[in-house]
Amino acid sequence: MEKMGEWEQRSLVSELTQGREVARQLQAHLNGASSSSYDIETREVLVQKIEASYEKALSILNCNVNTSSASAVVPLTPVIRMPESPNSRCGSPPSEDSDRSFRVSDASKKRKAPRWTQEVRVTPGTALEGPLDDGFSWRKYGQKDILGSRFPRGYYRCTHRNINGCLATKQVQRSDDDPTIFDITYVGTHSCRNVTSHLMSEKNQEQGPSASSMAAVEPQSSSSSQDLLLNFQKGLKVKTQDLEDQTYASLIPYTSSTSNVVFSWPSVIDNNRNFVSPATSGTDFGFGTCDDQIIQASAAASVTSSPTVGLDHFHQLDGNFTFDSNGFFRHG
DNA sequence: AAAATTTGACCATG
DNA sequence: CATGGTCAAATTTT
Numbered sequence: 001m002e003k004m005g006e007w008e009q010r011s012l013v014s015e016l017t018q019g020r021e022v023a024r025q026l027q028a029h030l031n032g033a034s035s036s037s038y039d040i041e042t043r044e045v046l047v048q049k050i051e052a053s054y055e056k057a058l059s060i061l062n063c064n065v066n067t068s069s070a071s072a073v074v075p076l077t078p079v080i081r082m083p084e085s086p087n088s089r090c091g092s093p094p095s096e097d098s099d100r101s102f103r104v105s106d107a108s109k110k111r112k113a114p115r116w117t118q119e120v121r122v123t124p125g126t127a128l129e130g131p132l133d134d135g136f137s138w139r140k141y142g143q144k145d146i147l148g149s150r151f152p153r154g155y156y157r158c159t160h161r162n163i164n165g166c167l168a169t170k171q172v173q174r175s176d177d178d179p180t181i182f183d184i185t186y187v188g189t190h191s192c193r194n195v196t197s198h199l200m201s202e203k204n205q206e207q208g209p210s211a212s213s214m215a216a217v218e219p220q221s222s223s224s225s226q227d228l229l230l231n232f233q234k235g236l237k238v239k240t241q242d243l244e245d246q247t248y249a250s251l252i253p254y255t256s257s258t259s260n261v262v263f264s265w266p267s268v269i270d271n272n273r274n275f276v277s278p279a280t281s282g283t284d285f286g287f288g289t290c291d292d293q294i295i296q297a298s299a300a301a302s303v304t305s306s307p308t309v310g311l312d313h314f315h316q317l318d319g320n321f322t323f324d325s326n327g328f329f330r331h332g
Numbered sequence: 333a334a335a336a337t338t339t340g341a342c343c344a345t346g
Numbered sequence: 347c348a349t350g351g352t353c354a355a356a357t358t359t360t
Contacts, residue, residue: 140337142352155351159336171351 012057019053022046136192138170150176158192166192 026046137159143152153173158166168188175181 139335141354143338144350144352147349153350157352169351 012061015053015057019050019057022049022053026050136166136168146173148176149173151179160192164192168192 023046029046138156139159139161140154140156142155144155145152151174153171155169155171157169158164160166168186170187171183171185173183173185175183
């Protein structure tokens, strides 16, 4: 509570504002006699969003991420958009061709419908790239060229995939027209703890592997400076290789300290009440097991001039790292 | 040496 | 059959 950067304050305000917005939406839903079944689902989503907003707000207040210089690494400003809004890139990024976003179709196969889109925009000052760290460890397991996209899409999965039964995966892809924009699609719920391999050497971690559906939605609830560090490292790496392409990216002036996150859920949730089976035992080799939620987030970050510079000299972390098992998603 | 990427092939789905 | 997602071996990085 010492001093809260403007950025943080803004984030906080935005967070709360959004929460209010969503609350209103929820009220609207409640008032307008819910007819269809998806209304109920929508309401659930709304509630979740509200919770998320609160969580984030609290996180901001609690952690107070006192990052001396680096100011924005973690996207924290979810703006919830109405469900029916198809493509609403917040207006700025005109890129993103038309289709290829999501097939709301489905509904003819199994029950994997719930897919909401989260749009995240991070602002500069931070050279974060694809590896938007959600506080989890991701391991790249593939990269594919996507038709219509000039940049390949990277596939990441939780490092503890079959260990903890964390079936979460994420896809990172840059926008075709805006190289500074990365679309990160989170899919699946991760049941692993945020355990970034720092302290916390708990042994008996079998208290409750059943991760709530919110897990993937609100991962980085307390991004500490350490996490940021990790981010930087990873980002650095990617940068190095993408530098060639990013060359011109660094020319793009993005100097608006505004971070926006837009939630959109085209088809709302279905019945993702599924519980990931207790760790182990599974060993299933990733196949659309029971991952129901797909969160897409596009993050845009402007690369200063030389991102690689100075990142190595990041110290002064570990100031507090108040991350105990305190605020963890909504208590089961 | 171990863990994480890379990369091409394989498989599933539309 | 084309497109996208995952696997798995080889390779690189720490």
